[in-house]
Amino acid sequence: MKRFIYSILSGILLALSWPTYGFPFLLFTAFVPLLLLEHEITQKKEKYSDWKVFGFTYISFLIWNYGATQWLHFSQNPDGSLSWIAFIFPLVVNSFLMSFTFTLFHFIKRKGGTWSGLIFFPVIWICFEKIHLNWELSWPWLNLGNAFANYPQSIQWYEATGTFGGTLWVLVVNEILFYYIRAYQVTGKRAYVWKLTFYCILLIGIPIAISLLIYQSYKEISKQKLEVVLAQPALDPYNDKYSQDGEQIVENLLSSIENDITPNTSFVVSPETAFPGRGFISINNLPNDPYIEQIKNWMRINNPNLSFVSGASLFKEYTTPKTSTARYIKEGNYWVDLYNSAIQIDLPDEVQYYNKSRLVVGVEHFPYSKILKPIVGNYMLDFGGTMESLGTQEHPTVFHHKKNEAKIAPIICYESIYGEYVGRFVRRGANVLFIMTNDSWWSDSQGHKQLLSYARLRAIETRRDIARSANSGISAFINQRGDIEKRLGYGVRGALKGEVNLNTKLTFYVKYGDWIARVSFIISGIIIAYVITKNIIEHMKIKKNAEKYKILKNKN
Structure with missing residues (x-):
C-alpha cells in the first residue's frame, strides 16, 4: 500500500506541475517518492524487481500524462465523434517509455551500485527526452524543462542550456532530496535535515537568482523595429475551414485585418x-x-510595401516517385507530395515558401509505416483533408525581405516545441520568429495554452522576438525575455498589431544546441560500459573461485 501511495503521489505532483494550470516548482519533489520506492525494492533484493519498478512507475506516469495532456481527446474523427485514440495512444505509449527509462535506471543501479545509479538517472532521462525529440514517434510535450514556460523570470539561463538545463535542474534537486531523506531515515541525525534545507536553497535559489538578474538587466537587442499585424480568422477547423470556397476564405482573412x-x-x-x-x-x-494573386491585389490597394507571410497547403507534382511520402494519382498518372507550408508574398511577384518538417505523429506523419501499416492499417486522424504522411524538406528556409533587414524564421505550429530545430533557423540568419499555428482542433482546452507557453521558451533560447498568429487564438507578441506583451484571446476574430525587434546576436544555445543531451549520451555510455565490465569481471571471479573450490574438493 505504501508503494501505491508513493507512485500515486509522484503522478499527482508531476501532473500539478504542468502549465498552464500547474505550479512547476512542485517538480523538485515529484520524483522523490519514486526514488524512495525504487530504493526499497533494490535494498530488499526482491525477485522480479525490474517488473515491480516498471509497474509502480507506470501508474505515476499514467497519472502525469493524463493530467497534462487529457485535452487531446477533444480532437474529432471525420464523423464528428471525439477521437479517444488521439489521447489513449500517446497516454499509454508515453507512459510506457517513461517507465522503461526509469526501470533502466533501476537496473543499472542494481548492477552497478547506488552511486552509478544516481549519476545514471538524470543523464538517461535526458537521453530519453532527446530521443523523443528526434525519432519518428516524437512527443516531447512533457520534457521536464518545458514546465517552467510560464515563469520566464526563473529560466533566463535557458539561453545557454535550452530546456535540458531545466530537466537537469529538476532531477538533480530530486536526487539531493532523496539522498538526505534516506540519510535521515537511516541515522536519525537532524544534521541531515539542515543539510537538506541548505542544499535545496542553494540548488534552487542560485539559478533563480541568476535568472532574475539576467531578466532585470536584459535590454532588447534591436537592429531594426518593424510593425507587424497578426491575423486571427477564427475559422472552425471542423465545420468551416475545409468546406468553404478558398476565395471566400482568403476574402474573410483579408477583411479581418485591413482596418x-x-x-x-x-x-x-x-x-x-x-x-x-x-x-x-x-x-x-x-x-x-x-x-496568391487575390492577396497581391489586396496588397496593391492597402500597402504595396508590406510582406504577407502565411500558412498554406501546397503540393508538388512528379513524373516518378522521388520521395518516400509521394503518393500516386491514378487519374493523372503522376505522383504528388502534399505539404503543410509557409509562404511569403512580396510585390511585384516574388513568393518564397518553406515546408513544415517537424510533423505531428498520427496526424501529419505515419511513423514507421513499413512496420505499423500492416498492423494498424491506414488509420490517421483527418486533420486538414489528408490521411497520408505529408512531405518535408531537409533544411529550414529563412524568408528574406528586400525592403528591410528582416530575416524570418517561418515556424509552423508543432515545430515551436523543438528548441534545437528553431535554433537552426537562427543559425541560418533569422533575426525574428514568426509562428503560424492552428491549434483549435482541441477546442478551448489546455492544448493551445500550453503550445503558446512553449513559444516563450524559444524566445529565451534564441533571444528573438516572436509574432505568433493562431487560427482561433491565442495570437501574441513575445519579447526576447519570454514575456507576452500583447495577446488576442481564444475565439476572437480580428487582428493584433504590434512591433518586433530584429536581433542578429547568437546565443550560446543557438551556437551549440542540445549540448547537455550530447554530454548525457557520453556519460550514459560510459556508465553502461562500466556496469557491463564490472559484472563480467565479477562473473569471471565467481566462475574462477567455483573452479578452485571444485579442484580443492576433488583433492580432498
Missing part, C-alpha cells in the same frame, strides 16, 4: 494552413496561383 494596416506595416502574418482551405496550391505555379 489595422497602416503605411508603416511591414508584415502581415496569418495562421497555419490559412488558405485555400479545401485543396492544395501547386508549388510549380506559385506566382500565378489565383489565391
Whole structure:
C-alpha cells in the first residue's frame, strides 16, 4: 500500500506541475517518492524487481500524462465523434517509455551500485527526452524543462542550456532530496535535515537568482523595429475551414485585418494552413496561383510595401516517385507530395515558401509505416483533408525581405516545441520568429495554452522576438525575455498589431544546441560500459573461485 501511495503521489505532483494550470516548482519533489520506492525494492533484493519498478512507475506516469495532456481527446474523427485514440495512444505509449527509462535506471543501479545509479538517472532521462525529440514517434510535450514556460523570470539561463538545463535542474534537486531523506531515515541525525534545507536553497535559489538578474538587466537587442499585424480568422477547423470556397476564405482573412494596416506595416502574418482551405496550391505555379494573386491585389490597394507571410497547403507534382511520402494519382498518372507550408508574398511577384518538417505523429506523419501499416492499417486522424504522411524538406528556409533587414524564421505550429530545430533557423540568419499555428482542433482546452507557453521558451533560447498568429487564438507578441506583451484571446476574430525587434546576436544555445543531451549520451555510455565490465569481471571471479573450490574438493 505504501508503494501505491508513493507512485500515486509522484503522478499527482508531476501532473500539478504542468502549465498552464500547474505550479512547476512542485517538480523538485515529484520524483522523490519514486526514488524512495525504487530504493526499497533494490535494498530488499526482491525477485522480479525490474517488473515491480516498471509497474509502480507506470501508474505515476499514467497519472502525469493524463493530467497534462487529457485535452487531446477533444480532437474529432471525420464523423464528428471525439477521437479517444488521439489521447489513449500517446497516454499509454508515453507512459510506457517513461517507465522503461526509469526501470533502466533501476537496473543499472542494481548492477552497478547506488552511486552509478544516481549519476545514471538524470543523464538517461535526458537521453530519453532527446530521443523523443528526434525519432519518428516524437512527443516531447512533457520534457521536464518545458514546465517552467510560464515563469520566464526563473529560466533566463535557458539561453545557454535550452530546456535540458531545466530537466537537469529538476532531477538533480530530486536526487539531493532523496539522498538526505534516506540519510535521515537511516541515522536519525537532524544534521541531515539542515543539510537538506541548505542544499535545496542553494540548488534552487542560485539559478533563480541568476535568472532574475539576467531578466532585470536584459535590454532588447534591436537592429531594426518593424510593425507587424497578426491575423486571427477564427475559422472552425471542423465545420468551416475545409468546406468553404478558398476565395471566400482568403476574402474573410483579408477583411479581418485591413482596418489595422497602416503605411508603416511591414508584415502581415496569418495562421497555419490559412488558405485555400479545401485543396492544395501547386508549388510549380506559385506566382500565378489565383489565391496568391487575390492577396497581391489586396496588397496593391492597402500597402504595396508590406510582406504577407502565411500558412498554406501546397503540393508538388512528379513524373516518378522521388520521395518516400509521394503518393500516386491514378487519374493523372503522376505522383504528388502534399505539404503543410509557409509562404511569403512580396510585390511585384516574388513568393518564397518553406515546408513544415517537424510533423505531428498520427496526424501529419505515419511513423514507421513499413512496420505499423500492416498492423494498424491506414488509420490517421483527418486533420486538414489528408490521411497520408505529408512531405518535408531537409533544411529550414529563412524568408528574406528586400525592403528591410528582416530575416524570418517561418515556424509552423508543432515545430515551436523543438528548441534545437528553431535554433537552426537562427543559425541560418533569422533575426525574428514568426509562428503560424492552428491549434483549435482541441477546442478551448489546455492544448493551445500550453503550445503558446512553449513559444516563450524559444524566445529565451534564441533571444528573438516572436509574432505568433493562431487560427482561433491565442495570437501574441513575445519579447526576447519570454514575456507576452500583447495577446488576442481564444475565439476572437480580428487582428493584433504590434512591433518586433530584429536581433542578429547568437546565443550560446543557438551556437551549440542540445549540448547537455550530447554530454548525457557520453556519460550514459560510459556508465553502461562500466556496469557491463564490472559484472563480467565479477562473473569471471565467481566462475574462477567455483573452479578452485571444485579442484580443492576433488583433492580432498
